[in-house]
Amino acid sequence: xxxxxxxxxxxxxxxxxxxxxxxxxxxxxxxxxxxxxxxxxxxxxxxxxxxxxxxxxxxxxxxxxxxxxxxxxxxxxxxxxxxxxxxxxxxxxxxxxxxxxxxxxxxxxxxxxxxxxxxxxxxxxxxxxxxxxxxxxxxxxxxxxxxxxxxxxxxxxxxxxxxxxxxxxxxxxxxxxxxxxxxxxxxxxxxxxxxxxxxxxxxxxxxxxxxxxxxxxxxxxxxxxxxxxxxxxxxxxxxxxxxxxxxxxxxxxxxxxxxxxxxxxxxxxxxxx
Amino acid sequence: xxxxxxxxxxxxxxxxxxxxxxxxxxxxxxxxxxxxxxxxxxxxxxxxxxxxxxxxxxxxxxxxxxxxxxxxxxxxxxxxxxxxxxxxxxxxxxxxxxxxxxxxxxxxxxxxxxxxxxxxxxxxxxxxxxxxxxxxxxxxxxxxxxxxxxxxxxxxxxxxxxxxxxxxxxxxxxxxxxxxxxxxxxxxxxxxxxxxxxxxxxxxxxxxxxxxxxxxxxxxxxxxxxxxxxxxxxxxxxxxxxxxxxxxxxxxxxxxxxxxxxxxxxxxxxxxxxxxxxxxxxxxxxxxxxx
Numbered sequence: 001x002x003x004x005x006x007x008x009x010x011x012x013x014x015x016x017x018x019x020x021x022x023x024x025x026x027x028x029x030x031x032x033x034x035x036x037x038x039x040x041x042x043x044x045x046x047x048x049x050x051x052x053x054x055x056x057x058x059x060x061x062x063x064x065x066x067x068x069x070x071x072x073x074x075x076x077x078x079x080x081x082x083x084x085x086x087x088x089x090x091x092x093x094x095x096x097x098x099x100x101x102x103x104x105x106x107x108x109x110x111x112x113x114x115x116x117x118x119x120x121x122x123x124x125x126x127x128x129x130x131x132x133x134x135x136x137x138x139x140x141x142x143x144x145x146x147x148x149x150x151x152x153x154x155x156x157x158x159x160x161x162x163x164x165x166x167x168x169x170x171x172x173x174x175x176x177x178x179x180x181x182x183x184x185x186x187x188x189x190x191x192x193x194x195x196x197x198x199x200x201x202x203x204x205x206x207x208x209x210x211x212x213x214x215x216x217x218x219x220x221x222x223x224x225x226x227x228x229x230x231x232x233x234x235x236x237x238x239x240x241x242x243x244x245x246x247x248x249x250x251x252x253x254x255x256x257x258x259x260x261x262x263x264x265x266x267x268x269x270x271x272x273x
Numbered sequence: 274x275x276x277x278x279x280x281x282x283x284x285x286x287x288x289x290x291x292x293x294x295x296x297x298x299x300x301x302x303x304x305x306x307x308x309x310x311x312x313x314x315x316x317x318x319x320x321x322x323x324x325x326x327x328x329x330x331x332x333x334x335x336x337x338x339x340x341x342x343x344x345x346x347x348x349x350x351x352x353x354x355x356x357x358x359x360x361x362x363x364x365x366x367x368x369x370x371x372x373x374x375x376x377x378x379x380x381x382x383x384x385x386x387x388x389x390x391x392x393x394x395x396x397x398x399x400x401x402x403x404x405x406x407x408x409x410x411x412x413x414x415x416x417x418x419x420x421x422x423x424x425x426x427x428x429x430x431x432x433x434x435x436x437x438x439x440x441x442x443x444x445x446x447x448x449x450x451x452x453x454x455x456x457x458x459x460x461x462x463x464x465x466x467x468x469x470x471x472x473x474x475x476x477x478x479x480x481x482x483x484x485x486x487x488x489x490x491x492x493x494x495x496x497x498x499x500x501x502x503x504x505x506x507x508x509x510x511x512x513x514x515x516x517x518x519x520x521x522x523x524x525x526x527x528x529x530x531x532x533x534x535x536x537x538x539x540x541x542x543x544x545x546x547x548x549x550x551x552x553x554x555x556x557x558x559x560x561x562x563x564x
Contacts, residue, residue: 005456010464013519014449014498021493162496266325268495270287 002212004166008174011167012047015159019051022157023132025273030131034118034152035059035078035086036189037071039181040160041136042078043172047159048134049082050175057084058129062118065092066192070184077178087125091117111190115151123154132156140165140204143211144237145244146188146196153247164212165204202233210237274531276413276440279304279312280503280524282516284492287321290331294319294341297356300523301348307525310413311353313503315444315490316385316420317369318357322446323494328399332361335372335379342372342379349374353411355418357444359400360384366401371418371444373411381409386429387422393448393497396422408436414530421445424473434481435548439533441477445470445489449500449519462518467500471515479510482536482543484528491521508536 023031031048035041048057061075072088079086095117099110126133135155137147139162147153160168165186173182186196186204197203210229213219214237219227224234253262281300286292297314304312316322319341320331335358337343345354353375360370360382369385384403388396406429408417417433417440424430424443433441451465460468470487478485484507491501503516503524509532516524537543 003454003456005454007453007455007459007461010462010518011452017519018493018496018498022495157496267327268287268323268325270323270493270495271327 002209002217004164004170004208004212006163006167006170008171011163011171012050012175015047016051019048019134019157019159022270023052025270026132026156027273028130028132030056030058030129031134032058032060032122032126032129032131033134033136034122035061035075036136037061037068037074037181038186038189039172039177040138040168042074042177042181043168043175044134044136044160045078045082045084046172046175046177049084054083055085056131057082058125058131059084059086060121060125061086061088062091062121063088064090064095064114064190067189068187068192071189074178074181074184077180081176081178085129089121091121107191111188112148112151114190115148115188119151119154126156134159135161137161138165138168139163140207140211141196142248143215143241143244144200144207145240145247146200147247149247164208166208201236206233207237210234211241214238215241274413276528276530277308277310278486278505278526278528279307279309280486280488280505280516280526281312281314281318282488282491282501282503282520282522282524283315283318284499284521285315285318285321285490287494288324288327288331289321290319290333290341293321294344298344298348301345301352301354303523304525305352307523309352309525311355313355313442313444313486313488314357315488316357316371316446317359318444318490320357320359321494322448322490322499323497324359325395325399328359328367329361332359332367335360335370335382337377342374346374346377346379350377353413355442355444357420357446362401367399368403369396369400369420370403371420373409373416373418373442375411380411381407381416381418383407383418383420385420385423387426389422389425393450406432406436408433408438411440414439414533416440416442418442418444421447424477427477430477430481434483434543435546438481439483440528440530441481441483441485443474443485443487445487446499447489448497463502464500464518467502467518471502471504474504475506475510475512478506478508480542482508482540483533484508484530486528491519507532 095113122133133155135158221234225231337346355373357371360368372382373380386403390397408415415437417438449464453459474485474487486505488503490499502518505513514526516522
């Protein structure tokens, strides 16, 4: 079985350094993030508070009327533990008018609307608070495409996007995220009773182990099956990773000239800072 | 003879040669005040690393008509300097280069030969590969200079060793990667790439019974981190010093060059090296490949 353990101290050093450097080089000293009550945004919040100082972090809780009470309470636990600045901005009255306009809207569309509304609030508060938006997506969900394009995936920088869910858990534990958040089932909380693992059809634990072999270790599908993963599972995950590549790249611009963005106009984001 | 070294594991500003030059001049003064004979800067220390389309805008010429090198050459009257930069040659090819400056003169310029162009690396897209490698004489003895990927291949340190290098000066801008697993007993606090580089540099020192000195930069460029960890190894293959991981530092250390004599008396690998045999076999193998 693949070893997903990590040197948490080293990860913490590198990630806090990353947050501090990338935010300050853009001329800012503060950050804004959505605090869902889940473990990923909790970890991002702890890292941000350590990197920039809690007074420079604005954690925003953005519940919908069906959000679990737990998530609000757990987010408050983080806010109290760290002493970061906070805001609660319910999104119910912002999204319900749009949802009601299309009465046969399925849950998925509603969920995406909520995720994008949260993005709007974060980017607006980014300007009000003068801090960059911190991303909270982990490697497992980014690979599987388990996020809303221009919704929860939208951010200025993402410190935890190279950590698998299991590694997020290990680092969260090491950094002091409260046990209640470590224990609960991951959920996007976009409708009552939703859990990530029900939606995906497999557990994060299984996905992490397979993705680590497939992606990090570059195993062929046959080698993964040989390592003990079910063929259908391997095929389903590979398909899912491939089909969600569009969520991980900029939209292609059709090339006509000799110098086109995305092809031969090549500069780091840091060049702009 | 003792050689006092300053390993400048510094952060740099991407694309801003003048700001980086200021930092170089400040550290050169500091190193000199601390008694250093030689200060070593990382790969592309004057420019930053992921330059991409910035390459043509930061290129320099290593001679005193160049306004940047003019100042470095002046500073080299008091202390020897190894510095990283982009060179544009007379036919507009760009190289990842390092220059050794001493007493107002450029003693040697090396163009990076092995340009990693795989995974996260894209050097071959923007740079020409160097077409040679030579040891050169300094007041401390004969030196071999290499840049990052150059010493990830055993071939270049080996050639420099045969060309007389007793002191290897390696400069890197090495992005950190490979978070170690805590469950398998690896040294904590070091990324896998740091551990790998340290292991091979230590091996070179022991295999070539020479001094190996390595300086790497720190800081971040977009999501890439640079791990620092400057180091030096003696001809017995023993570590002399290691700078901190992921922190800017001016690491000071002293090399006792007399160790070369003591080690090579005990272990005359250099004396017994059969370079003609090596040449004969490589020639044979190349001919076989080309046939």
